[in-house]
Amino acid sequence: MHRVSSLQTIAIQGRFGADKGAPGVTLSVVHPLAIAMVIARNGKSKALKDALASLKSVNVLWAGPDQYYVQSAAKSEAALYTELKTKLANIASVTDQSHGRITIRISGPKARAVLAKGTPIDLYTDEFPVGKSALTQMAHVGVHITRTGKDEFTLSVFRGFSESFWEWLTSQAAEFGYQVS
Amino acid sequence: MKYSIFSLLRNSFSGHKNWQPAWRNPDPKPEYDIIIVGGGGHGLATAYYLAKEHGLKNIAVLEKSWLGSGNIGRNTTIIRSNYLLPGNNPFYELSMKLWEGLEQDFNFNAMVSQRGVLNLCHTDAQRDAFARRGNGMRIDGVDAELLDAHAVREMYPYFDFENPRFPIKGGLLQRRGGTVRHDAVAWGFARGADMRGVDVIQGCEVQGIDIENGKVVGVQTSRGAIKCKKLALCAAGHSSEVASMAGLKLPIESHVLQAFVSEGLKPFIDGVVTFGAGHFYVSQSDKGGLVFGGDLDGYNSYARRGNLPMVEHVVEAGVAMIPALSRIRTLRSWGGVMDMSMDGSPIIDKTSVHGLYLNAGWCYGGFKATPASGFCYAHLIAKDEPHEVATAYRLDRFRRGLVLDEKGQGATPNLH
Amino acid sequence: MLIPCPHCGTRPVEEFTFLGDATVTRPTSLEPSSMDAWMDYVYLRDNPRGDYTEYVHHSGGCRAWLVVKRNTDTHEVDSAVATKTMKAKT
């Protein structure tokens, strides 16, 4: 069934903010996305890590002690959930969060400068390399952040905050000029 | 020398060379009937009322630093008697009545200024709670008014009524609330106590409490041992430390509370206003600075300084309430150490040690209580029984399940 | 103030929530005679000036509860350990 993102009518494509040549950042909403939270059962930390390592065509992102977001853009949320339930039985608790979180990708030369207006995490490449995920706060909202490239990050927030968070993010990007794609 | 315009004029002719010290600077005597630990507002007020109301003379107030260096010297100067619970209301109203005659009483202008305290509400639930509180005041004849948004706008048209996150729906106003020049309260009580024979001793730190057979007999201080018949602890912020010298453990944690002042301005805001959708309250001193504050920093601390997150938290709320604050500048921040009690209410009581009394746990509401706290503590010390308006402030209320929890937060001191 | 979260690395105080003394232990007895111990647990605190051991929640991060050793005078933080790890060791 067709999923409607909470930013469907908010994140309108186009070029916004200051015009200083190429946009400082590009923003896009990653939707639809299947997301499951998996949390290791008692004493199963290692077993879960191993099991997750063997999964195919999913992203596994650290999301707290013994907790991970498993993401897939290709699978349906039901398929991902069922697969994980089966494969991780007795190893982890699995919860569908596909609809609970909105994921936004931010990329471009000013991505770090925009995010520094929100998070206290040092996003300097040496300190926060590609592939690393962290949990933090930006603009009074809890954010799960992952570095996906030298100048590219994904941010995920609770669905209900997504519009408010989008407004903040775009207002902070405006001085550099931004593209929504 | 009595202070008045005449004494001031007289002294101006002699180049102000003849002013006498506002209080003596006595050395401690070997023994007192009553020793009060802590030369802050409450300690000095206690000494003053012991002398004035109970005719007791042989009293010392021991202050480890300079007079008024504790929370009396680092608060936001607000007075009010708009409490919710039956155990609190009469006490704070007594305090308000004492404030109203205080300056003439101790012959010191502390600038008691009743320009009103307005608490804003932003939801129906908050308004209901204000109605309950306001009626709890009115039922005892204390002034309280419930304002709607229109009435608030009449008073403060430049608040954010147009584009707020949480619209102002009204407020609870106590017109008799206001501010007092805080340092002057300490000085006035010190002068008043001194004139009545109390020894106010600065730079005298209590380092030990001498107990024999379950009874207090004296204290060890940085200026030697001093004997006493009764010992009254009054060291808010540090009550746990002082009480531990007598082997007592208290239902108290120490927390830091920041406050701020802006650069001096021509009249900007007349009364005291508290924001109901965030932690912010503000008033303007006679000198022109906006005095404002908010919530505790949140962590246990004995440091008289805070950190940036609470500064932001408070100021965000301030600008949300009054957008015009934006271009005004914050001049200075400071921090005080609060006795945060487990139910957010104070303790005025005897302890399990004979002759040892406790006045503690004022959280961040101690300033407005200063006169009543001194008055009731003096009553307790002199008569060995609580004053009728302070009966809810007993130490055994925790054990008995009779806590006085205005905010309904339970045993989490940093949430009160 | 910075707190070295064992899961997230060093983060500033704005991401944390403080609960207070972590040296108190929840009694197990439900007998009326254990009321003193319960009073101690729920209400009474040493409230030391100086070294302090406290429960801290990384509420704005990984949401782990930590036991933090911190000085209440200087605010210097000595260590932060996840409560789960601590309890598992004892």
Add this chain to the structure above:
Amino acid sequence: MTGFRIANGGLIDRSTNLTFKFDGKSFKGHQGDTLASALIASGVHLMGRSFKYHRPRGVISAGASEPNALVELREGPRKEANTRATMVELYDGLIATSQNRWPSLENDFLAINSLASSIFVAGFYYKTFMWPKTFWEKIYEPLIRKAAGLGTASKEADPDTYEKSYAHCDLLVIGSGPSGLMAARTAARSGARVILADEGSALGGSLLFENEEIDGTNGLSFAQTIIAELASLPNVTLMPRTTIFGWFDGNIFGGLERVNDHVAVPPAFEPRQRYWRIHAKRAVLAAGAEERPLVFGGNDVPGVMLASAMRHYANRYGAAAGKSIAVFTNNNSARRTVGDMKDHGINIAAVIDTRKNGKIINVKGGKGVKSIDLSDGSHFECDAVAMSGGWSPIVNLMCHRGAKPIWNEIIAAFMPPDVGPQFRAIGSASGKMLLSECLNSGIVAGTLKGKTPPTPKCKDEAFAIQPFWWVKESTSKAFIDYQNDATAKDLPLANREGYGHVELAKRYTTTGMATDQGKLGNVNAIAILAEAAGKSISEMGTTTFRPMYTPVSFGAFAGPFTGHHFQPVRKTPLHDWAIEQGAVFVETGLWMRSSWFPKAGEDWLASASREVKATRAGVGLCDVSTLGKIDIQGKDAGAFLDKIYCNTFSTLAIGKARYGLMLREDGVVFDDGTTSRLADDHYLMTTTTANAARVMSHIEFCHQALWPELDVQYVSVTEQWAQMAIAGPKSRATLQKLVDGLTLNDETTPYLAAKDITILGGLTARLFRISFSGEHAYELAVPADHGNMVARAIMQAGQEFEIVPYGVEALSMMRIEKGHVAGGELNGTTTAGDLGLGKMMSTKKDFIGRMMATREGMVDPARQCVVGIRPVDRTMKIRSGGHLLKQSDRPSMANDQGYICSVAWSPMLDMWLGLALLSNGRARHGEVVKVFDGLRGHHYLAEICDPVHFDPENRRLHA
């Protein structure tokens, strides 16, 4: 020199002509000027009036410590009071107005205060204005308030924006003078991440105006070369116009960047200012030293200024403070002023050195210097006086965490304390008075690894000082704190009256409490107070240094979180549907909830009443997505819930829901909600909207800190599910149209059933048969992205039953009709017993709050407990917050019996009714009490009854 503009040199661009207005009069200046320098170059010295005596005052410094030249900058909503003219970069069209004067700066009526100054000594107001008592608020105080204060703030909303940002570095260098530049370059060359911040508009510090020679070149080009190198390095961030205003725990520094204060209006999309939180592994304080005024009669006459400020204006801005200048000093740094002024062709009328040839006793002149009288009886004409009382290292930041500075006899100044390797002072901020020492200390501090590079060669000028604190022979006033008009005589007076401790003297005389926070005057004050008290300066000590080093705008601290963005808005998955239905929203915490759904002409009461009636008659749909939902799994999930709830959940059957009540450890009710068992090891907890976050933290604490051995995992799923209450006798028929392959009846879906189903041909959903309204009702949860679509489908399905959307107002009416407790009763002070739920507390297990709930006060029968209440006169409106009295009792708190917590209009019973907390209330059903609502002038009789006003037998629930 034309007028007071020196013909050439300096860092101003003489090819630009900027026009600006001061007090309505037009002036011209150049790019690179400050407002102060442009006014001085225009021959204007009178820039302000003092606080108490309204004395004419001119600029005294060239930087952030300026106490006198404060102006209202800009107009309308952008007006900023108390802006230091010395820090304002000139831009075309600038408008500034002097302040604290009436009617004009030239002729200030309140200068009359000066005549009464023999009465207006320190602390005079504590001794008077007490009689008659009522006069304080009516007469004295309003006059005082009007006269006090400095600038007038705008009351309009600020049109500009502000930002916040974090920064991280290996080394933060505060100040970009000789030592700061060396530290930054040395660290940067070794690859460290460096931030160089300076309060000034340009980097370079004292090298921007002092004549120095370093490495064979002049100091300015030496600085410019280094700055260019730093600017080219990717690991260096240069932050001019950035004040580091505070040092905080964790070596975190607060900074204020004045991004666009140097232009009339910020460019589009750019903030006015940006507030920085800088996390620095190490930092060095290279803020330099502050020159001190000397204390002598008339040291406040416009035209008297610091010797270094005078050469700052001349060398950097080409602005001459006068044509004939007297120099007054106690140290040899002022020699530079003499030399520089001569180089600019300015006459030196006299050089008075306290170490050699006496003192200035009085400065003559009202609104500008005319002449000086010396201690030897001589008299000189001059139009400006340069003074130097020595140099104070700018130690402020290093003292922000409680350390005290240390008095040094040799340089007669307070030195920064040792606060550890994370933060060190260098250069003149550390008391180094020779240029070579400053350069060297910067290099040493910048060497984070490897060998220390060599120090550039330079010419040093020897420094010597003989402290001199107060020309006591002066007959006119000698000022310590310029802005607050504290004079030298005030300090001995304070000591005489018992306020001799430095902190008491500060408070009594207000010395150091002005907008400059004693930057210029405090050391002089301490020295004079020490002498009066017979103590050494070291014994006297300083007052406390606190943030902000220089004042910071509220706007910067608030950043973008103002107005509607004060807190984030949280929207439910049904928000769009609710808008389509015409919802009026209400803030509930951060959530926007639909409150009522008015039809044309309806107010909230009419709308909500109609919603209730339609729901109770047919079917209604309510968005309950905001309730907290926590997914709890694990083999010990049931055992864990038994600890959290006072009732038992481990015995709950799979596929069933149960109402749960949780207490705090002190025995008071914490939260309630319905929790379902979805599988053997899987529960779904719901919490109230208000407590959702707190319950989650509580669960995390209980598991991680108390019972980590339990195998339990939990995660919030509040946002995953759109949840809808479908209530009313036609709810089943409505829902039946949506569900796939399931006949809804009491067998398949009994009361309190909880099951996974699919709807609309395969959409995952969860169905709960639970009710808050008292009706036969369900809650249906679907994944959030489908929320709006499903709500529309339900509306479609219910059309034949005249389905209505209902909001929280209707919800509240129905729950009060049914006597269900909510926020008004779950107020953090009520026990399970108070709420009539005492029997829920299990006696067979430990749970949070069990023991404390048994204390005598918690089980006292006289406690206030929940009852129903209705007016005896059924036509009367009642309101929450009224207090309850026995009919025979007079109003007083002592007689207080309780209060009304929640009220609602009951559309079903056609009257106002409510819930109240009443002492021993359960035994008092049927009693008539007096309601005291003095706040709204309303006193009436009300009847106490069972809290369940409507359908007490719960027939509708099971219908």
